[in-house]
Amino acid sequence: MLGKRVVSWFCGYLLLSVSVFNAQAAEVTQDQIKGLDEQVQDIKQDVLKLTSELTLLEEKLLFPSNTQVSLFVSVKGDPGFILDSMQIKLDNKVVAQHLYTYKEVEALKEGGVQRIYTGNIKTGDHALVASFIGRTKSGTEYQRSENYTVTKAVGPKFVEIQIGGKSAADQNITFKDW
Numbered sequence: 467m468l469g470k471r472v473v474s475w476f477c478g479y480l481l482l483s484v485s486v487f488n489a490q491a492a493e494v495t496q497d498q499i500k501g502l503d504e505q506v507q508d509i510k511q512d513v514l515k516l517t518s519e520l521t522l523l524e525e526k527l528l529f530p531s532n533t534q535v536s537l538f539v540s541v542k543g544d545p546g547f548i549l550d551s552m553q554i555k556l557d558n559k560v561v562a563q564h565l566y567t568y569k570e571v572e573a574l575k576e577g578g579v580q581r582i583y584t585g586n587i588k589t590g591d592h593a594l595v596a597s598f599i600g601r602t603k604s605g606t607e608y609q610r611s612e613n614y615t616v617t618k619a620v621g622p623k624f625v626e627i628q629i630g631g632k633s634a635a636d637q638n639i640t641f642k643d644w
């Protein structure tokens with residue numbers, strides 16, 4: 467009989483201890499989780515900041531400002547024109563090709579500008595050929611190609627390739643130095 471009481475008492479004590487431990491563990495765990503969540507958020511912010519800094523550093527190292535050239539694409543004019551693809555040649559070498567998604571076309575129509583190429587070139591004149599394929603909403607396809615001379619001096623060079631026209635069938639390419 468005494469053995470049953472001891473076992474019964476021990477089981478009750480064990481059950482009470484486990485429930486008290488569980489309550490304390492749950493409180494500690496929730497506090498720890500909150501602390502860990504804050505730490506994770508801080509680490510995410512640090513990683514994003516470092517990534518941004520590394521990207522800028524990489525760009526400075528890969529494309530020094532005295533040899534850097536950047537080419538941008540914009541679409542102006544008739545909203546019925548849909549840009550499908552773009553090809554850029556610099557000094558008779560294809561440096562960029564791009565197929566446009568629906569979202570990219572919409573962003574360009576709303577005034578967005580796409581950086582299509584960044585690279586290094588020597589000072590002097592360079593032949594640039596910009597070609598595009600596009601279509602009207604009815605599906606008629608158009609291709610255009612234009613030549614331009616990029617005059618590179620010391621310092622970065624920025625050229626905007628503007629696609630535009632009064633109608634979807636009358637799109638042309640113009641160039642703008644920044």
